[in-house]
Amino acid sequence: MNGNYAIIVAAGKGKRMGTTINKQFIKIKGKPILYYSIRAFSINPLIDGIILVCAETEIEYCKREVVDKYGLQKVVKLVAGGKERQDSVFNGLEVLEKENCSVVLIHDGARPFVTSKIIDDGIKYSNKYGACACGVRPKDTLKVREESGFSSSTLERKSLFAVQTPQCFKYDLIYGCHKKLMNEKMCVTDDTMVVEHYGNKVYLYEGNYENIKVTTPEDLNIAESIVEKY
Numbered sequence: 001m002n003g004n005y006a007i008i009v010a011a012g013k014g015k016r017m018g019t020t021i022n023k024q025f026i027k028i029k030g031k032p033i034l035y036y037s038i039r040a041f042s043i044n045p046l047i048d049g050i051i052l053v054c055a056e057t058e059i060e061y062c063k064r065e066v067v068d069k070y071g072l073q074k075v076v077k078l079v080a081g082g083k084e085r086q087d088s089v090f091n092g093l094e095v096l097e098k099e100n101c102s103v104v105l106i107h108d109g110a111r112p113f114v115t116s117k118i119i120d121d122g123i124k125y126s127n128k129y130g131a132c133a134c135g136v137r138p139k140d141t142l143k144v145r146e147e148s149g150f151s152s153s154t155l156e157r158k159s160l161f162a163v164q165t166p167q168c169f170k171y172d173l174i175y176g177c178h179k180k181l182m183n184e185k186m187c188v189t190d191d192t193m194v195v196e197h198y199g200n201k202v203y204l205y206e207g208n209y210e211n212i213k214v215t216t217p218e219d220l221n222i223a224e225s226i227v228e229k230y
Contacts, residue, residue: 003048003100004123006041006166007092010034010062010109011055011081022058023214024109025065028227033214034066036112036227041105042074044119049076049099051092052109056080086181086188093175103127104174105166106191110214113226114166118207122168125203131174131195133167134207164207167191173200 010024024034041047052075054062059078067075079095081088089106103126118134125132138160143151167190177194188194192202210226212219
C-alpha cells in the first residue's frame with residue numbers, strides 16, 4: 001500500500017452562513033468554495049486521488065457543477081454523507097478500502113486555502129508518526145468562562161493550538177479506529193479525537209492563518225481578499 005488519498009467532506013449545511021444553499025457552493029470570484037478546496041489537492045503531485053463526500057441530494061449537482069465543470073480529474077468517487085460528520089468520514093474511508101491507500105488526508109470542503117506545504121507536511125508526518133494535524137497558535141488570550149458569565153481562569157497561550165484540516169493518518173490506523181467508534185455512542189467533532197480515544201498520539205504541525213474555514217458571512221469577506229493572492 002503506497003497511495004496518498006484525500007477525503008474532502010462537503011456534506012454539511014453550514015447553518016451559521018444563513019443561506020439556503022450549501023455554503024460550499026457559494027462562489028468566491030466566480031467559483032464555488034468547494035472548487036478551491038478540491039483544486040488544492042488535485043494539483044499536488046503527491047495526491048493520488050480524492051474522495052468527495054456530499055449530501056446524497058447534492059451528489060449529481062456537485063459532480064456536474066464542480067467536478068466536471070472544472071475538470072477536477074483526481075476526484076475518483078463521490079460518496080453520500082451520513083447523519084453526523086463522523087458518519088460522512090467513515091463512508092469515505094470505507095470506499096478507500098478498495099484503493100491502494102497508505103495515507104489519508106481528511107479535509108473540510110469549506111477550507112479553500114490549504115497550501116501544498118500543508119499537504120506535503122501532512123503526508124510526511126503521517127508516515128513518521130501515524131497521525132497528525134495542522135493548526136496555528138491562537139493570537140488572542142483565551143479564558144475559561146463560567147456559566148455565570150465570569151472568567152474562571154486564563155489559559156497559557158503558548159501551549160494552545162487551534163487545529164485545522166487536513167488531519168492526516170495512516171489509513172489502517174484511522175479506518176480501524178472509526179470502525180470501533182461505530183459501536184460506541186460517542187460524538188466527535190474531528191478525526192484526531194477518534195484516534196486519541198483509542199490511545200494514539202497526534203503530532204501537531206504548523207498550518208497557516210489563511211487556511212480558514214468559511215463558516216459565517218464575515219468569513220466570506222476574508223476569503224474574497226485571500227483569493228486575490230491565488
